[in-house]
Amino acid sequence: MILTNEHGAPEAFVRAIQNDPYTKDGADFSVTELIKPPQVRRLWNEHETEISVDVSDEMFKLLGKGVHNVLEQHGPDGSTTEQRFHADHNGVSVSGAVDLIEADGSITDYKVTSTFSVLRGLKVDWERQLNLYGWLLRQNGITATKLTIVALCRDWTKSKVGNKNYPSSMVVVMAVPLWREGRQDDYLDQRIRAHTQEATLPCTVEERWARGAYQVNGKGRPRSFDTMGEATTFINMQKSGNFKIVPGNAKYVRCEGWCEVSPWCPQWNGGK
């Protein structure tokens, strides 16, 4: 990866980004890799030496690492922090580092994120990540009893407290549904297949962080939604009327500004 510094960040920031200690410790996949779109991972592996990333685009990651580094030193009594676990599934090795495991089997993952993200509710990827940790721990003889996301809202503003649904604190604790074991097993198996099958799967609308991917036509003006789930929820809440979901005029936020492999992506460049 080529690291640029177009906005002249001080040397200490550049070095912090360069010395990223991220490792999957020899495993074929990390849990976070498994959740990623297979196309992103494959293009990344194919073009790793050509990919260019600016220091300024890595600042949110640096902020997240700083928070993790502090919190891992202050786990409750009897807990383990930032411990990496390994397991195999049909000859494929998987690893994952869990932020906090308490003595009663409660698992916590810390996220440094925007208040907007938190206001949108629990992300499906967070639920998937924590349940894959549940799978990983089970392979290591530990039963997960409770899953929690603790979100630190990096742009939280005190003056907005009192606005509709605005969090009353910068730290928001979110309960995560704990899947039954069979569902965790199936999801793990499905993700390994998605990443190891010969043909590369195109990214889904959700993986591309589409805005306005679905349009609901019917009573009143057309309404735009980001996900099929949001569109169907809207329809289900209406008292009467005939509605139809059609493709919207989507804006692909990830492809446009947050995907390092977009210059080599046939789906994105073909679509343009």
Ligand code: SF4
């Ligand atoms: S540019 Fe978009 S479609 Fe292509 S790999 Fe990235 S997220 Fe997926």
